[in-house]
Structure formats: C-alpha cells, structure tokens
Amino acid sequence: MSTAAERVLCRLDDIPDGGAKGFDPPPGRFTGLFAVRRGPAVWVYLNSCPHLGVSLDIAPDRFLDARRQHIQCSTHGALFRIEDGFCLKGPCAGQRLMPIAARVEGEAVLIGPIPD
Template structure:
C-alpha cells in the first residue's frame, strides 16, 4: 500500500509564500489610530477638496482637473474672501478658456477671457459681456470654503 500526498497536505516550498489568511469581517476593520479622522473633520461624500484658500492668491486664477470621467476641467478665481469656480469651457463652442494652463484673466485681472475668440466674462457671475457668446454665462460650480479649504461637488464639471 502506498501513501499518496494530496496538494493540500504538502508543505509549501521554501521559496513560496505561505497561503493568504482570510481578511477579518468588515465590522472588525478599523483604521490605525494615527490615520483616524473624526467625523466632524471629514469631507462629506458629495464634496471634494479643490485646494487650500492660501494656494489661490487674491486676484489670481488657477485651473484644476474636472470630476472623475469628465473631459472638462474647472478653474477658480479669488477676489478677497470670495472664490468663484466655473467649468473650463466657453459657452460659445466649449473650448477651454485659458490662454496657457492656469491663465484665465485679463491683464488687469478684472475679467475672465476666452482664449479662442476673446470673449470677456464678469468674474462674479460668469456673464459674458463681450464676444460671440454675449449674454451667455459660464457654468458656475457651487463652492464651500471651510477652515481655509475650498470644496466643490464631486460631480463638478460633468
């Protein structure tokens, strides 16, 4: 009579890793204490961090990526404590507004300028004042500024 070894009965070779252990049930999973963030400091699921307010100088603009899966980016303009965020798309033909990456404003920083046809938009509400889309408005994005951080919707720009 011969003894036959089954694969499950054979010990792993020296160069093979040991079999993986089953993960604990979800209710037992917990972040290590150094990574735990109290609920009151967490970003709500429907919002994402755009940037810190200090990263956007007063009177300046900055471009950002759009929502996951979006082809349209976002841009923000700061005027004092006010931050205005819009989809980076001209209402005339949908092209990006920036002349070069991150440059959206006129030389005197009083208007948003479209790089394609020179349309001029009011910063406060995105209304086109001059150009082929006069009377149209930029697609505004709802903004929240809390504790020096700028938040927008996770779907902003879609």
C-alpha cells in the same frame, strides 16, 4: 463641515488672491475646472467657453484679462464677469460659464457636484 456631496478642490492659498488657477478634469470628466479668488471669496467654473466649448486659458492659470477684472476666453477674447460667469462681450454675449457650487471652509475650498 463638508457634506458627502462636497469634495476639497484645493487650499485657499493655492489660488493667488486676485488671480485664478486651473484644475485637471475630475475622474470621469473631459473638462477641467478653474477658480478665481478675490480675498476670501472664490468662484469655480467649468473650463469651457459657451461659444465653442474650448478651454478658456491660453497658458496654465491664465484665465483673467490683463487688468484682472474679467475672465477672458483666449480663443476669441470674450469677457465674463467673475461673480456670475455672465458674458459681457464676444460671440457668446448673454450666455454664462457653467458654475460649480463652491465655498471656503477654514483653509479649504470645497466644491459640490459637477453637472453633466
């Protein structure tokens, strides 16, 4: 059961297994979100590179590297771990993407509050 602070982001099937999907900014926000799915697990982040604050995707829903093993910034090629958003390579090495609390309940992906 979802709490008052949570809201539905999408259906689990809206995110391709092994892939990613971008979402428009929530009301009152400038930056969108994106989610990465591995089977029943989903990770959600702000769509903002910690280096320049630019969107990570070069085209809609293109957040992963060619091997689909890392999140990749389209501007400068920085690579981030999917599981925790930690930057492994690039000008923001050692920094992290901003995570959004997320969980799967039934067929829905629920997210918590978005930090300022």
